[in-house]
Amino acid sequence: MKTLVYYFFKLYVKTGLFFYAKKITVVGNDNIPKKQAVIFTANHPNGLLDPLLIATHIQRRTNFLVRAAVFKNPTIAKFFNLLGMMPIYRIRDGVKQLGKNEEIFNKCQEILKENKTLLIFPEGSHNKNRTIRPLSKGFTRIIFKTLDNFPNTQIHIVPVGITYQQVSNYPSKAAIHFGSPILANDHYDKENLNQSIKEIKEQVSNQLKSLSVHIEQNENYEATLTNLNNAQIDFTKVAKVNSIISSKKQLARQTASINYALPLFLLIILNSFIPYTIWKSLSKKVDEIEFIDTFRFGLNAFLFPIFYTIQSWALSLFFDWKIAFVYFFSSLFIVLLYTKLAPTPPSK
16 A cells, blocks of 8 residues: 555656656666665755655655654654655754664665665755755764675665756756765775775765765855856756866856746736645745745645646536536646746746
């Protein structure tokens, strides 16, 4: 039953992302081992949208660790568990809660022992800045404990770079780059644990810096970012952007594209006034920019289909089911058309 629920919602979420994102580019899917244990280590710029993007664009079923705060609602917690999400506790969740991580880490070991996959965000928190932050050693602890208890397990680490054209704006573009697998077994030395941790963290970090847009967090960060933003650069072309960053080339300023698809957007608002109003009201309560996309996507993936279904049912009462059918799919098509035709909002 859990498997059926997982794949149903995976398909539903992937369809929702197709309607939500202007374009999703996936590179390096062939790098993912098909049968052995895999730990995906990804950067984390955009809240819960990051794991959803990764999980829906790989063939293998994925379990992933997310911050415990999203599990506070018991109903939501049960739903997340069905999708393979597991809570990871931090100091801010309370010192007493940290003890629960041991149970989660043991569960992760079982997942890897069974040659399944696990998704981890080793930066430890989300942040929209275009830089790879220092990695925590938590994921190495899971790897080493698994190898201690189940030494015959082959564990591959696959770094995953996620890059958005603009975090928090709709519609936007995203790129997912899967790196080269790192066989953790080759870097584990029980007699020199600190060196093992250092080696793995360095290899993962170095790959992430090439798999996503990376600007060193120093005194030149803002100037470099401003240069790229002024040029209206396509950040999802990761290799090109990183090449520009390393060359320190000054780019010409470009003007933002005119939104010729604006009439479509106005038509969507007119046709979807109630769910749009609900979103605008609730969005004011989202206090982290990295969670705006998460709430917008989650809420609208739920509200819009339901609202269109209700309106279609009302039309069927006054007219007939054929008109209701045409209305329902026309409404979805207009949303899809706007998503794919509207210019990507300028990055900030």
